[in-house]
Amino acid sequence: MGRSVVQRPGLAVGGAVLVGLGVVIALGTFDSEHAERTSTFADVDRIELATGSGDVTVRVGDVDRVTVVEKLSYRWSEPSETHTVDDSVLRLERCDAWWCEVDHEVIVPRGLAVSGELGSGSLSANGVSSVDVEAGSGDVRLAEITGDVRLDVGSGSAEFHDVDGAVVAEAGSGTLTGRELRGSVEAEAGSGAIDLQLAEPGDVTASVGSGDLRVAVPRGDYRVEGDTGSGERRLEVGSDPEAPNVLLLDSNSGDVTLLRN
Structure with missing residues (x-):
């Protein structure tokens, strides 16, 4: 006797829907968004790092205020600011959201110090007064350090x-x-x-x-x-x-x- 085969179209359709949904999620919901935000501060004496996988660039300019540029890559909602100023200390932090990475570019007047910790991100600092930094797997590049x-x-x-x-x-x-x-x-x-x-x-x-x-x-x-x-x-x-x-x-x-x- 021949063996009968039972067709289950519902399962096939359901599987196709799931696959299609997965494609939509992968191509849509999980696409990275990008944003760039700029802030300016006066009366900053030191930069403190508490960053993760993002890169930090600090360079001296002919300025009397500190400018912070956040370059964000994220998914879903845009994260909150990743820097604060307290008691003349500019603190740069990692993103507080999932699927988020931020690079910081900071333009400073001469005389500022840089300290703190990096994760896997890199640090490039030029023209600052002193540097005291601990880094994980990231690289550190320093030039024209006066202290x-x-x-x-x-x-x-x-x-x-x-x-x-x-x-x-x-x-x-x-x-x-x-x-x-x-x-x-x-x-x-x-x-x-x-x-x-x-x-x-x-x-x-x-x-x-x-x-x-x-x-x-x-x-x-x-x-x-x-x-x-x-x-x-x-x-x-x-x-x-x-x-x-x-x-x-x-x-x-x-x-x-x-x-x-």
């Missing part, structure tokens, strides 16, 4: 160029790169590399795990110290035990290179 720099980055990389003050920087698997440094430097990296160049003679304390360490210094007298495990040590600068400037350069399995500018 001190303190950085703690995870898997992201950090670049700091043209810094007048002292630098204290630590990285996990990220790299640290410094150019035109005029103050003392303390730098430590786990599996990342460190590459430093001094504009003026000064003290350097630097340590790497499995990454390479490279330091370039200007003419001057230096006391060179440090240990290297399984890596190579190439020193083109002689060590003077009476020198006022100390270069303490350590590595585990990475190479150490010390040379003149």
Whole structure:
């Protein structure tokens, strides 16, 4: 006897409706919306970061007020503002809504400090007075900093160029790169590399795990110290035990290179 087949058109139609509804949701409801909002403030002395995956750009302009531009990408309803000002501190925050990301661009007068925490977003700051920032997987790019720099980055990389003050920087698997440094430097990296160049003679304390360490210094007298495990040590600068400037350069399995500018 032949096997009978029972047709169920209701199930087929229902399945088609569900598939169609899924397509409508995917193409319609979940489309990203974009918005840009601008605010201006007076009497701001410091910027505090509490951001997530969004990028932050801070740059100095010929201005006497602080301008904040929020660049939003979101779904459903537009989120509320992601910045506040309290006691002369501008606080930049992540979005408080689902499916939301915000990038901040801030134009400031000279003399402002930047501090706080980043998630996976990046920070670019140019011309500010000082920076004290902790970053997760985001990158940090700094230039023309008139004061001190303190950085703690995870898997992201950090670049700091043209810094007048002292630098204290630590990285996990990220790299640290410094150019035109005029103050003392303390730098430590786990599996990342460190590459430093001094504009003026000064003290350097630097340590790497499995990454390479490279330091370039200007003419001057230096006391060179440090240990290297399984890596190579190439020193083109002689060590003077009476020198006022100390270069303490350590590595585990990475190479150490010390040379003149």
